[in-house]
């Protein structure tokens with residue numbers, strides 16, 4: 014009965030509320046204190062049913078209602094009061110943070126900066142069917158290894174996880190170390206152990222049961238969101254395969270089956286930090302983004318089937334999260350990093366009977382693991398010399414291992430008897446790593462005291478965390494009330510109160526190079542390594558950028574900090590033609606091996622990390638390099654560059670997710686072209702037919718010629734048809750409206766790109782800087798360098814310019830003009846040609862013959878183009894207004910034979926070194942026909 018009455022009363026209240034609201038909306042005269050009181054009463058009635066348990070919301074609703082009848086003076090007083098309360102809570106929050114940090118650090122100090130855990134894996138269903146006895150038993154800190162029937166060996170660790178330990182249990186011990194990263198510590202977490210003992214399981218886990226890396230990253234974001242300060246996160250992933258560093262976030266090539274890719278190099282910054290040149294780092298703002306990137310990177314790892322593990326990792330996989338938080342003096346560093354490393358499995362090569370590549374991989378892994386053991390052991394025993402340089406692994410991790418960092422090693426062992434020797438080795442290694450603990454093993458009493466202290470500290474940390482959360486909630490409520498009172502927007506984020514990072518800085522979310530390495534991909538990239546600037550020298554020469562930054566209206570940041578608007582753009586370089594000679598080097602050949610030659614995955618069964626005939630470089634763009642909205646290609650990976658400062662924040666916001674999405678999209682697209690065969694990734698795209706390749710190659714050459722004689726800026730034209738087709742496909746996949754703010758056709762995008770982004774888009778590596786030695790006339794060096802012509806084209810260009818002075822002078826002028834009409838036409842025609850029907854390409858007239866004719870123009874006066882370029886343009890727009898007179902005449906076998914002979918003769922002369930005299934030299938002409 015009561016319930017029915019209550020129900021009727023509630024519905025009546027709701028009816029009268031809706032009437033009241035209608036009257037408020039319709040007739041302002043109803044807005045009286047009496048009305049406000051009645052509405053308040055109704056809401057109070059309702060609150061028991063609707064708002065029960067949510068006092069915060071209720072308070073806010075009442076505030077809203079009560080605020081209606083308030084005078085300005087009352088509102089001001091309330092606002093002041095709330096602001097005071099916020100300030101108090103803010104101070105309280107800071108105090109709590111400090112205490113929490115202190116307690117956590119004390120806790121970690123007691124535990125030791127380098128800690129070693131051990132995890133024993135359970136028997137797998139396929140292994141023993143439940144009959145075999147485990148050789149391992151354990152308690153919370155000790156492992157007992159049964160080495161004979163009645164004999165066991167004991168190993169002690171900071172923590173031991175038994176066979177039934179869950180991923181949560183393991184992570185709960187890792188968590189404090191991850192949290193300390195928010196305080197600016199560098200953190201390094203390793204999974205070490207024999208192959209097949211569960212390293213990847215611990216680090217990566219399974220989709221339904223994630224491991225330490227996903228959990229750690231999730232926790233990191235969670236903690237960062239609860240922190241007072243804003244953090245900027247970036248994500249990178251690489252592997253060390255046979256002593257070479259490979260970026261796992263670089264899109265694989267779908268074109269070539271031969272895997273060639275450069276090895277990244279390691280550099281030391283002036284402050285002793287380690288920087289990896291050209292390593293892609295993607296700004297991330299939430300766990301989901303990282304998860305997707307991580308999944309993607311993991312798929313590109315080098316794995317192979319071995320006797321010990323059907324999906325054995327053949328490399329060390331390193332995942333890095335870089336954290337930046339400015340203006341936080343309590344933090345150890347402004348920028349620090351967390352490395353999570355899934356080491357390659359140690360293996361006894363005699364037992365695994367590995368041979369060939371598997372043997373080499375095993376050796377490389379064992380060597381680097383041994384080097385890692387040496388380093389950690391030296392650090393533990395505080396030796397004056399730490400042998401970092403003995404492997405790439407320790408070089409990369411140099412600044413994250415040591416006294417000012419937190420290191421955690423998880424040693425994995427197998428319960429199988431047949432793995433006893435490996436288990437002894439692994440446990441021995443872990444003991445060596447933990448040597449300092451053993452040397453100064455405390456008495457039991459001391460140890461017990463320490464443990465009590467540690468558990469108290471841990472409890473204190475938890476209690477402080479709870480308080481912190483309460484205070485934060487109160488603060489959010491106050492901010493909301495303040496917003497209601499003042500009518501202002503977006504004050505509900507209490508971070509804004511004490512964030513020192515500018516919005517721009519925090520929002521800019523393009524792929525960056527974590528080290529903000531300046532552009533190596535331009536001219537300097539083509540220089541030999543020893544001629545390239547080092548990170549230190551680049552930093553020195555970047556003072557101008559810093560000055561620029563300092564003049565910007567931003568909160569003070571340390572002068573060494575990079576500009577906020579630094580972002581990266583993609584440059585795809587074809588690695589196909591780069592003559593990489595070096596074979597995979599071992600860990601000990603690191604200083605000399607700069608790149609590696611990947612074999613076909615199908616050859617040796619290794620699933621290489623990336624096809625890497627193309628490798629993508631993140632080119633860092635500085636604010637002053639920003640130009641008009643132009644780069645459509647760049648936009649694909651970094652978001653569009655805004656047209657005006659005022660729109661920038663908005664646009665950056667837009668690109669926030671686009672960056673990750675487009676990056677992932679690109680990756681997905683690449684993956685579609687691969688399929689898995691017997692657990693191994695095999696590239697699915699078929700090799701082109703020989704005839705097609707010939708056609709395409711010669712068409713490219715034809716385009717280059719047209720471009721030279723038509724005076725068109727070159728780099729856009731060196732874009733091969735493959736690149737353009739691929740790029741156009743990509744444009745189609747994206748919503749261009751979303752990307753660029755206006756509907757834009759792929760062709761138009763390409764046009765813009767080609768006009769303005771010449772320096773950053775696919776430069777055919779066949780046009781290598783090293784080939785500039787072919788230039789014969791120094792007057793044209795500059796232009797030739799701009800044009801980056803292949804040798805034969807350079808020769809042709811030089812010869813042509815000598816003979817047809819006027820035309821080619823104009824060519825040069827045009828080549829140096831940033832945007833010319835010819836450019837537009839030319840790009841359109843090329844776009845049409847490349848992006849248009851395939852048929853057109855197939856129909857290209859006998860490309861090989863064409864090429865021979867073109868070559869002829871190199872050496873004979875009468876073969877020089879006599880047609881005026883402008884006229885030619887109308888005759889044959891497809892080649893940008895260029896045609897050769899002898900194209901029509903030159904048909905007979907005799908003629909072809911003559912040309913061939915000429916070519917051979919000229920090649921012979923070049924081979925003899927006569928070219929050093931110069932083509933213009935009489936002697937040279939005398940030798941010609």
Ligand SMILES: Nc1ncnc2c1ncn2[C@@H]1O[C@H](COP(=O)(O)OP(=O)(O)OP(=O)(O)O)[C@@H](O)[C@H]1O
Pocket residue numbers: 133134135137176206207208209210211212213214215322324325326327356357358359425
């Ligand atoms: N704690 C565990 N619980 C259940 N299954 C496990 C556990 N540890 C490992 N496994 C299983 O054992 C197998 C081998 O594990 P995993 O691939 O992680 O080994 P690994 O040490 O990374 O090997 P490698 O060094 O060769 O890459 C996998 O099938 C994995 O699911």
